[in-house]
Amino acid sequence: MKSRIRIVLLVVLVALLASPVLASGLPEGFVYITDVIPTAKLDIRYYTGYNFVGTRIEGYHAPTAILTKEAAEALKQAAEILDEQGYYIKVFDAYRPLRAVEHFVLWAQDLDDQKMKADFYPEVDKERLFELGYVALRSGHSRGSVVDLTLIYKDTLDEVDMGSPFDFFGEISHHGTDLITPEQEANRNILRDAMVAAGFEPYPEEWWHYRLADEPYTDRYFDFPVDSPDFQSWRGVLDEAMEKSVERARQTMNENIGGPFGAAIFDMEGNIIVVASNSVLRDHDPTAHAEVNAIREAGRVLGTHDLSGYILYATGYPCPMCLAATIWSNISHVIYGARPEDAEAIGFRDDFIYRFIEGGRVDSSILLIEEYGRDACVELFQEYAEMQKQIY
Numbered sequence: 278m279k280s281r282i283r284i285v286l287l288v289v290l291v292a293l294l295a296s297p298v299l300a301s302g303l304p305e306g307f308v309y310i311t312d313v314i315p316t317a318k319l320d321i322r323y324y325t326g327y328n329f330v331g332t333r334i335e336g337y338h339a340p341t342a343i344l345t346k347e348a349a350e351a352l353k354q355a356a357e358i359l360d361e362q363g364y365y366i367k368v369f370d371a372y373r374p375l376r377a378v379e380h381f382v383l384w385a386q387d388l389d390d391q392k393m394k395a396d397f398y399p400e401v402d403k404e405r406l407f408e409l410g411y412v413a414l415r416s417g418h419s420r421g422s423v424v425d426l427t428l429i430y431k432d433t434l435d436e437v438d439m440g441s442p443f444d445f446f447g448e449i450s451h452h453g454t455d456l457i458t459p460e461q462e463a464n465r466n467i468l469r470d471a472m473v474a475a476g477f478e479p480y481p482e483e484w485w486h487y488r489l490a491d492e493p494y495t496d497r498y499f500d501f502p503v504d505s506p507d508f509q510s511w512r513g514v515l516d517e518a519m520e521k522s523v524e525r526a527r528q529t530m531n532e533n534i535g536g537p538f539g540a541a542i543f544d545m546e547g548n549i550i551v552v553a554s555n556s557v558l559r560d561h562d563p564t565a566h567a568e569v570n571a572i573r574e575a576g577r578v579l580g581t582h583d584l585s586g587y588i589l590y591a592t593g594y595p596c597p598m599c600l601a602a603t604i605w606s607n608i609s610h611v612i613y614g615a616r617p618e619d620a621e622a623i624g625f626r627d628d629f630i631y632r633f634i635e636g637g638r639v640d641s642s643i644l645l646i647e648e649y650g651r652d653a654c655v656e657l658f659q660e661y662a663e664m665q666k667q668i669y
């Protein structure tokens with residue numbers, strides 16, 4: 278099985294090398310930053326919930342960064358200058374779909390939602406965000422040649438101290454502010470000098486924001502989503518996996534077999550291997566989630582516990598158990614439909630499990646974990662190690 282997967286991978290790789298533009302699936306003229314600058318690190322804040330809105334932004338489907346070819350080539354020049362000085366670049370945002378900007382605008386109009394105020398705009402009234410220019414109806418990012426970035430040290434990968442965090446709304450983020458130390462100002466200037474030398478223009482109010490002066494699209498705004506390269510090439514099978522997962526989930530939900538959760542596993546050639554759904558109620562099995570059922574069935578169908586190279590689609594963001602099961606199976610790419618908050622809205626709650634894990638697994642009101650019998654169990658482990666069996 279594994280060698281077959283390797284052959285498939287090799288074929289895919291050869292195909293990618295032969296036709297990079299076709300394989301990426303991006304609109305013509307756009308590229309992934311990490312394809313052009315392999316040393317660039319990404320921290321795509323609008324994909325994570327850690328941004329001024331406090332949730333994933335519309336249109337950010339994968340933690341990746343896209344630019345026009347021209348902007349990416351110029352950024353590469355800047356990265357080379359910075360590399361010689363001991364820095365890599367870390368990108369927070371690049372091309373931004375129009376729908377993301379619309380999300381910002383809707384958020385800005387909702388004055389009740391101030392959950393990220395302390396971190397991103399402690400001294401700015403939310404009602405003044407438009408007037409002060411922190412949120413706008415249109416963003417240059419949607420033209421594809423604007424990038425938000427900082428510097429990291431090559432040796433530690435730690436962020437260089439710029440005096441204020443990315444997306445902090447306030448005077449301290451302006452170029453030339455006297456609210457930062459001379460060293461912080463010097464750090465901002467290292468980034469600025471390299472970016473300007475490569476053809477970018479700084480933005481006076483945000484030390485992290487740079488626009489390619491000679492941008493190829495001056496009045497064209499794009500709305501294609503920020504997807505991963507893999508995702509682009511799976512678009513056909515994804516629709517099928519999604520539809521089948523929803524259909525199966527609806528069917529078993531109506532038969533009272535389980536909740537509204539379905540999952541499918543497919544391979545890189547676009548073949549759906551299994552479709553499964555939640556069967557907790559029928560099986561009297563609290564672990565019979567759609568993803569776990571799909572993984573178990575795929576293992577049986579394929580005759581292996583190793584699902585390397587397969588992709589999992591799930592109708593809902595997987596719970597911690599299913600995420601762990603997915604990692605155990607060696608599946609390394611998950612695509613989901615509904616978000617955790619969508620499941621929460623209908624009464625399903627995974628949040629407390631995540632909080633238990635993130636809190637160090639010590640909240641005994643959720644689960645009390647105690648140690649007993651270590652010697653005998655370690656002896657058993659030792660016997661296994663001496664048998665030199667496979668580790669999976």
Ligand SMILES: [Zn+2]
Nearest residue numbers: 566595596599
């Ligand atoms: Zn689950």
